[in-house]
Structures are given as C-alpha cells and as structure tokens.
Amino acid sequence: DVKVTQSSRYLVKRTGEKVFLECVQDMDHENMFWYRQDPGLGLRLIYFSYDVKMKEKGDIPEGYSVSREKKERFSLILESASTNQTSMYLCASSPPGVGEQFFGPGTRLTVL
Amino acid sequence: GQQLNQSPQSMFIQEGEDVSMNCTSSSIFNTWLWYKQDPGEGPVLLIALYKAGELTSNGRLTAQFGITRKDSFLNISASIPSDVGIYFCAGQINTNAGKSTFGDGTTLTVKP
Numbered sequence: 001d002v003k004v005t006q007s008s009r010y011l012v013k014r015t016g017e018k019v020f021l022e023c024v025q026d027m028d029h030e031n032m033f034w035y036r037q038d039p040g041l042g043l044r045l046i047y048f049s050y051d052v053k054m055k056e057k058g059d060i061p062e063g064y065s066v067s068r069e070k071k072e073r074f075s076l077i078l079e080s081a082s083t084n085q086t087s088m089y090l091c092a093s094s095p096p097g098v099g100e101q102f103f104g105p106g107t108r109l110t111v112l
Numbered sequence: 113g114q115q116l117n118q119s120p121q122s123m124f125i126q127e128g129e130d131v132s133m134n135c136t137s138s139s140i141f142n143t144w145l146w147y148k149q150d151p152g153e154g155p156v157l158l159i160a161l162y163k164a165g166e167l168t169s170n171g172r173l174t175a176q177f178g179i180t181r182k183d184s185f186l187n188i189s190a191s192i193p194s195d196v197g198i199y200f201c202a203g204q205i206n207t208n209a210g211k212s213t214f215g216d217g218t219t220l221t222v223k224p
Contacts, residue, residue, distance in 0.1 A: 031211075033211075042118070048210075048211060090154050099162070105154050
C-alpha cells in the first residue's frame with residue numbers, strides 16, 4: 001500500500017513564526033505536491049516537485065517555499081506565518097504516467 | 113490556470129436515493145479523476161477516466177468522460193450513510209507530470 005505521511009495532524013503557531021510541514025512517501029514516487037484546502041475553495045496547488053531538488057510554483061505560492069532534498073520527502077515552509085495561512089494542508093505523491101495522486105491525512109494549521 | 117466548475121456545492125439526500133454531480137471546464141483535459149474525502153482524511157481516488165466518451169463503474173459509482181473532454185459526471189446509486197463526504201473532480205492535461213486541477217468539491221450528506 002502506498003503511504004503518505006505528514007508530520008503533524010494538528011499544529012498551532014503564532015504570527016511571524018517559521019513553520020515547517022513535512023511529508024514523506026514510501027513508494028518511490030517522482031511527483032510530490034502540496035495543497036491547501038479551505039471550505040468552498042477545493043484544493044489549491046501551492047507547489048509541486050517532479051524530481052529531487054526540482055520545484056514548480058502552483059496556483060498560490062505566495063508566502064510559501066518548499067524543499068525536496070530526498071526523493072521521499074517534500075517539505076512546505078511558511079517563512080513568516082500569518083493568520084490567513086490558517087488552513088488544512090494536504091500533501092500528495094504520484095508516479096509519472098499515472099493520473100492518481102495519493103494523499104496524506106492532512107495537517108490542520110492554525111496561526112494565532 | 114484552468115478552472116473547474118463543480119456542481120452542486122452540497123447535497124442533502126435520503127438514504128437509498130441516487131446522486132449525480134458534475135464538473136465542467138473551459139479547457140480540454142486528457143484525464144478526469146473523481147476522489148472522495150472522508151472527514152479528517154485525505155482524498156482517495158474513486159474512478160479514473162482516460163478516454164473521451166469513456167463510461168466506467170466502480171460498484172454503485174458510475175463516471176463518464178465527456179465527449180468534448182471539457183466535462184465529466186459522477187453518479188452514485190442507492191446511497192448509504194457511508195457515502196457521506198466531500199467529492200472532488202480533477203482534470204489533468206499531462207499524466208506524466210501528475211499535476212491536477214481540482215474542482216471545489218461537492219459535500220454529500222445522507223440522512224438515514
């Protein structure tokens with residue numbers, strides 16, 4: 001079974017803090033993705049990566065950065081957290097040539 | 113970027129009823145996918161469609177890839193309480209990169 005794990009299910013941070021969200025997949029997938037999910041707005045792509053050290057901006061990259069030093073790990077970084085970044089963050093992975101993405105359980109981040 | 117219009121936004125139905133939801137786009141997609149998200153979890157793939165006109169079933173679920181490649185629908189027959197959740201459509205242009213555009217989701221509530 002493909003497994004995508006995220007470092008925390010719930011996280012509470014203060015405005016201005018640097019926040020790291022970690023995602024690890026165990027199926028050797030090339031592609032990895034970070035989304036944020038807000039009610040009524042669906043899944044919006046923040047960043048994605050199709051190889052180690054490669055990254056591409058998604059639809060809403062402002063205020064975020066990413067790191068992919070190893071194939072199995074894709075990190076999302078909030079350099080200076082703000083209250084409007086309070087959201088559910090979902091990580092996903094997929095192999096090339098296959099449409100399906102495999103999602104982690106999500107991290108619900110609250111920024112106070 | 114591309115946008116998907118998913119409707120309805122929410123549905124409240126009685127157990128045993130059939131459900132229909134759809135997605136439309138102004139752009140052509142080469143792959144359509146339907147996911148379900150249970151409360152507190154990440155989305156999980158229900159059905160993937162790779163060819164225009166394709167009609168695919170998975171148990172009580174049936175999905176179709178529109179002939180114009182700009183739309184898709186999902187039907188659920190004889191709904192049961194565990195069908196509750198958020199259903200997302202997603203379109204892909206290139207499965208190699210794995211990048212998907214997601215609809216805003218349809219929240220389904222089933223009353224026993």
